[in-house]
Amino acid sequence: MECLRGHSAKINCVTNSRSYSIIVSGSDDQTCIIWDLNRMKYVRQLQNHEAGVQFVAVNDTTGDIATCSGPVIRIWAINGDLLLTKNTSHPILCCTFYEGRQNEWLDEDMIITGHKKGIMKIWNKTLVEQKLASNINEKKVVKWGLSLRHQLKHENRLGLTSSSDIVALLASGTQRVLYSGDSLGKVYTWVLPDVKTESHWMPDNQTDNCLKCGTKFAVYERKIHCKTCGGIYCSGCTQPGIDRNSRYCEDCFEN
16 A cells, blocks of 8 residues: 655545556645556646646546646646646536547547536537737637537426536446436436447347347337437337437336
8 A cells, every 4th residue: 555645735536547557636735646556656746726626537548637626627638738728617526538439549539527507518629720919910829629519408307407416427438328427316328429329229130029028029010229228129118208209218218
């Protein structure tokens, strides 16, 4: 067992990256520290946060580090360089990277943040062209920025926005879905925006029986795919969604 010392105030969050063999800790002292996981030694400090760092996340594919302080998210390179700073307008309660299936390289990095009142925001890290005014002429520079791709909300069956807070996020590259947990103990499942709805569906020729009741499908009977898990079910073992155009197996519907 090792004891790592470096922060001067309460530690709020710790995460790790096996790919890069690091630990990252965030503290009320307005800093994050990167630690070498193999040697259990201090590497460097990420500073200049406006307040205590409440959440940190590491992208195992690129090595990018996200630090969240109040409504502000910062993205750092693995070597400690600050890539971008973004004010999300809402206090950030949790954050995660989407790393794709089996840590594949993505054209645009996707970052998901969780907020109060059931709000989630999905961001893309993109290169943004900015103009810098000078006495002679304007110069154009290209910098990293976050562009808002989607905003999602937890809603109940009446279509009303939930008053609970998003406190946990998990982006599954294997299942191509996003799991979100709120302060009331509910977990929601979302199909990620870069995924075609059919991409996680079980092929029709993989089974001739309903996965729930085992009933064999008739020749011309429709095989219904659950929008969440992608499994094949009969009409009696599925439930309609809020929009009536999607159907879910009984287990996914209850969850």
